[in-house]
Amino acid sequence: MRSITRTIRMGGWMIVLVCVCIAGRAAGGSFQVDPTVAIQAQPFTLDRVRLLDGPFRHAMEKDIDWLVRLEPDRLLSRFREYAGLEPKGPIYGGWERDTISGHSLGHYLSACALGYAATGDERLLAKVNYIVDELVVCQKASGDGYVGGIPNGHKVFEEVARGEIRSKGFDLNGLWVPWYTTHKLMAGLRDAYLHCDNKTARTVLIQLADWAWTVVDDLNDEQIQRMLACEHGGMLELAADVYALTGDKKYLKLADAFYHKAILDPLSQERDAFPGVHANTQIPKLIGCARRYELTGEERFGTIARFAWDTIVDHHTYVTGGNSHREYFGPPDTLADRLSENTTETCNTYNMLKFTRPLFAWTGQARYMDYYERALLNHILASQNPEDGMTCYFLPLAQGARKTYSTPFNAFWCCTGTGMENHVRYGEQIYS
Template sequence: NRPGVQAWIGEHVGKWLHAAVLTWQNTGNPELRAKIDRIVSELIATQEPDGYLGTYDFPTRWTMERERGWDVWVHKYVLIGLLSYVSGTGDEGRGTSENELRRKALDAACKAADLILRTFGTGEGQLDLMERSTHVGMASSSILQPMVWLYKATSEKRYLDFCRYIVWAWEHSPHGPRLLASLLSHGDVQRTANGKAYEMMSCLVGALELYRVLRDEGKEDEGKALLLAAQRAWDDIVENHLYITGGTSLGEHFQPDHHLPNDGAVSETCATVTLFQLTLELFRLTGEVKYMDIAERTVFNHLLAAQHPNGDRWCYFTPLEGQKNYRSDINCCASSGPRAIALLPTFVYTFDPDGGIRVNLYTQSELNLPERGMRIVQETAYPYDGKVTIKLQVSQPKEFALRLRVPDWCKEALIAVNDESPKRVEHGYCELRRQWRNGDVVKLEFPMDLKVIIGTHTNEGKLALMYGPLVLAVDERFLPEGIDPLKAVTVTSEGKLPVKVVPVNSDEALWEGEKVFETEGILLTDLQNRFKLPLTDFAHAGAKGTRFAVWLPPHNCPLLEA
């Protein structure tokens, strides 16, 4: 129905399609595929003769009315949804009806994009894309990403030209955000445009997509500024605007350096998801391990913390202390979160140009490569346990490099092939190049202990605890009745902390296999009262509505005293 009941309500169908197609690619679920096909058909049926696929009525199209105008933004996500369907559901073995629907989806995407091209630009009668946008042009201009996708799908130069127009308008429109000029000069995301995290990072994801296309076409010099700006933004976010849990932003904006309070409007889920996307894009372009280290931290901590363990609700903001507010309404974050979850299988394993295979994330998984006569099976309880077994099945001996990530939190890992003696390896990618045979086994061990993190800036004088990649929290759910997790309890902090990973009683567990990390705790109201303190991982803290805290008050911590 037009107009939509809310200004950016049209984004949800595109976000859903993106997540659903990624999920179908990984699962092959026929019921999900049928639903995807139905949604695509219904979406295409709403398109107007001129190509319009938004949710605004005619008088308010492309205007700044109705909550400051999100019409182009809506089209961005519609295009992402349609183009995900086109690129992600191709299967020559399927019937002609599915292939015909893919053709119709691409035609609909082209018609909608062509309407955008006719409407915005520098020609006579055209509108300034930056002016018809909230957040200093960044909302509308984030359509850069699907415009690049459309160029890749069609090879039609007009879409590449429009991408170039967007980059030009960033810098030269009187309403533009000056993304490149700002990031290349001072590299401070808080001082770039209006500091809106989600929209800025969305633009940078599109910039990296454009850089890849230009590089692949031999025009890398034209795109170098796009890559460098995104790298500088990412470096600034990680250095100055990143929570220990891998989330970013406060009140949806980047704040002054290190202003990262633990409660309130912490790390909008849309920002968490888009930081994850930006990080993955930079990894795919550079292969640098630092990007995958942050991706892991975000996934196991802030991303999963935003979703309720039963999967049906999401937090808009996810604080590091207090209570989580899981919401059941359809909002931007509830639609963004599943996209990141669906992206997870795409980076567990990646492929290098020399035919090598990277293992980036440790999780129970299988990689099936029938075209290479190969299957890789990963067995592990990671991140609760640091032992990983990787089994290779190959149709015939094959020589290639298996590159295994040693995370940044691990000082030294042990890696052994078959019955060979284990070797010690440090942070980075450990390359195992050999002729692999059927039945070969690689065993890894990442020693896991409780690690005390000393707070700085906002958390000066406090401490946090990590176990491997997991940020831990004190949760009221596991404390004696009447104990305040925000003020009254901490760890003893005397030497190396003991830890024991134990399952939660089945009648109390959020999910089968839930675990807690037992260590020695102390009540600040009674320093002689030491007790067995169960810590939970941040992802599950507060899932039953209880209060929790990541950063704890210290007691007799030599590191703090030093």
């Protein structure tokens, strides 16, 4: 066991992150496919790091207090309903009552798994195991590998599989971003396996990935690209992760089905594709490209990842490390006239930190961690109400603007979900 003290200096502020690094092997599951890209900086796993007293630990504890208060049966309500089963609890409010319902369960599953790894809190492990067991019941009732809490999800995905595809950007055949919601659930299952060694979660995830392949398998390229006009989260990343979990290259084909040419092709040619597009729709695609490059060494994906990171950080990022105004990227190097109560969506910074981790791992270059620390301190830590653990959608940068925080049981915005995860992840970037 050894103690590490990281001092983060930003302007006139200094925050000390103190943790204990514990010797030993990770307790969770593991990937079967190793990176083909040389790794220059390897982090300790979360279960080997313990935060000591300070603002980061305080934020983590407030987050865990909230996670413990949330009831899995209420987050699972529509999963059971749409599987033809009796719900065990009433659905929560906010976005969970819309057609994006189910996204919060995925984030919650990830947050509980990460929180268990970060603290060893058995209450969080119990929630992970309970949710996975319930998802098994729902998946079996579905009969084809699908599991989800999306209204009419089965019907709409069957339409998509037949090539009947309609989207205006945030809807797919009338549903609000169903692939995005599916990605959150898949990520939660992955994290339940990797951090809690829940092997059943791995099985449910693989069956869900197999079902996803049946949706896209018969689509031609034009149909695929039309489908991808709708925000689809990190499906490229998760398909690559399932390949890494199994070694089965059919999941790389699934990843290919989520390669969005309109954004990724210009980036592969080192052209800025970001002005005027919805910011957080794009960043998960970049995380997927980074993961694909790491696993296969295909240089096209490495070029996309490196160029996109440089472009966003150097030309579209505010001093806090956040990006976007009213959720959209603007012209490069033009930020001073884009200040309001709706600057810097928290989901974007959550994803930018995820995006930064592999680039630092490949290179060991300090500039990546310089950005990481800036965004972690000035946006992620600042996005939580230190009194009750609630989180904000935007971090406003306009003079006189005020933060608006979520409520415990009636918000469930996208940034509520990423907020569940943000504050149990502070030990992730402690490197040996």
